[in-house]
Amino acid sequence: MKILVLNSGSxxxxxxLFSEGEAVADxxxxxxxEEGGVKDHREALEIxxxxxxxxxxVESFDRLDAVGHRVVHGxxxxxxxxxxDSEVIGxxxxxxxxxxxxxxxxxxxIEMMKKKVPHVPQVAVFDTAFHQTMPKRSYLYAIPxxxxxxxxxxxxGFHGTSHMYIAKKAAERLGKPxxxxxLITLHLGNGASACAIEKGQSVDTSMGFTPLAGLVxxxxxxxxxxxxxxxxxxxxxxxxxxxxxQSGLRGLCGENDMRRIQERAAAGDEKxxxxxxxxxHRIRHYxxxxxxxxGRVDALVFTAxxxxxxxxxxxxxxxxxxxxxxxxxxKKNADGRRDISAPKSQIRIFVIPTDEELxxxxxxxxxxxx
Ligand code: AMP
Numbered sequence: 146m147k148i149l150v151l152n153s154g155s156x157x158x159x160x161x162l163f164s165e166g167e168a169v170a171d172x173x174x175x176x177x178x179e180e181g182g183v184k185d186h187r188e189a190l191e192i193x194x195x196x197x198x199x200x201x202x203v204e205s206f207d208r209l210d211a212v213g214h215r216v217v218h219g220x221x222x223x224x225x226x227x228x229x230d231s232e233v234i235g236x237x238x239x240x241x242x243x244x245x246x247x248x249x250x251x252x253x254x255i256e257m258m259k260k261k262v263p264h265v266p267q268v269a270v271f272d273t274a275f276h277q278t279m280p281k282r283s284y285l286y287a288i289p290x291x292x293x294x295x296x297x298x299x300x301x302g303f304h305g306t307s308h309m310y311i312a313k314k315a316a317e318r319l320g321k322p323x324x325x326x327x328l329i330t331l332h333l334g335n336g337a338s339a340c341a342i343e344k345g346q347s348v349d350t351s352m353g354f355t356p357l358a359g360l361v362x363x364x365x366x367x368x369x370x371x372x373x374x375x376x377x378x379x380x381x382x383x384x385x386x387x388x389x390x391q392s393g394l395r396g397l398c399g400e401n402d403m404r405r406i407q408e409r410a411a412a413g414d415e416k417x418x419x420x421x422x423x424x425x426h427r428i429r430h431y432x433x434x435x436x437x438x439x440g441r442v443d444a445l446v447f448t449a450x451x452x453x454x455x456x457x458x459x460x461x462x463x464x465x466x467x468x469x470x471x472x473x474x475x476k477k478n479a480d481g482r483r484d485i486s487a488p489k490s491q492i493r494i495f496v497i498p499t500d501e502e503l504x505x506x507x508x509x510x511x512x513x514x515x
Contacts, residue, residue, distance in 0.1 A: 158254065349434075403451045449499055
């Protein structure tokens with residue numbers, strides 16, 4: 146089966162082609178709609194198709210068996226991936242108020258592909274779907290209930306495809322069925338989120354109504370006192386811009402790339418060291434909270450750019466957690482091993498590379514076989 150996975154953003158189109166579950170080619174078209182760039186998503190798809198043909202990955206998009214689309218927001222309606230038809234397109238459009246930046250761009254990719262190859266089945270895989278199993282006590286905010294009832298204001302959570310993929314992989318490593326394992330998964334990339342997984346299902350996650358909440362990120366603040374944006378607006382600032390683009394690690398030390406922050410901290414830069422400490426402190430805060438919620442935890446899992454590649458962050462996160470049953474093997478951690486727990490660690494500690502595109506391809510195939 147040849148499955149094309151598309152991640153259609155407002156100014157970029159990421160694509161990856163899978164053949165019989167193996168990635169065979171991928172690429173990215175950037176600067177869509179920007180001056181001097183590609184005109185629109187239709188043109189971006191043409192470029193992607195040509196590149197894949199040149200790579201010998203496919204003869205033309207006509208010959209694809211399916212297309213899997215990453216869709217950021219599925220609201221409360223989509224609790225699993227679905228085959229796309231005009232009704233589903235309408236529902237994704239109705240969710241635009243919840244994801245004004247992302248859903249329109251995702252829809253653009255869907256509509257263009259539908260026009261181009263109307264006979265090829267298309268599937269939407271939602272970033273929010275995995276978290277739809279959260280109980281009310283996790284997803285409701287303590288604000289007037291009308292905001293939830295009338296405007297859908299609640300915790301949705303994101304990165305669901307990634308948390309689900311690494312949960313499955315962690316269960317395999319534990320040698321247990323997914324539906325029996327309790328996990329704390331940490332997706333630490335430019336965007337970052339933590340997830341509490343009970344019996345294979347998401348029961349809480351750190352991102353919220355939007356992907357701004359929770360952990361400290363590259364440029365996003367994560368959790369803050371909700372009065373702070375009110376104060377920013379009073380000062381004439383655009384709180385949305387400050388909190389999404391100028392905060393997080395960048396806000397604290399002027400840099401959002403963890404590699405450089407680590408280098409600067411090692412060279413004695415005080416702001417970088419403090420940024421690292423704030424970053425790690427927040428992660429530990431969530432680990433503690435999720436341990437309290439889950440009771441028994443089988444494994445703590447690190448993934449994404451920082452989670453997979455930063456022994457320093459992993460070590461700082463686990464430091465002092467021995468009384469909670471989390472005992473890191475510092476040598477295995479430094480060596481970049483996949484199981485970095487000490488033999489006496491009650492909770493296993495794993496590093497599992499995430500693969501959202503592969504998970505989208507797998508889910509797309511599963512939907513077609515339903
Ligand atoms: P992602 O969004 O998953 O691509 O992750 C991006 C983040 O991972 C950036 O902050 C990078 O600096 C960080 N990263 C990638 N490689 C390393 C590394 N070897 N050590 C520390 N951070 C890394």
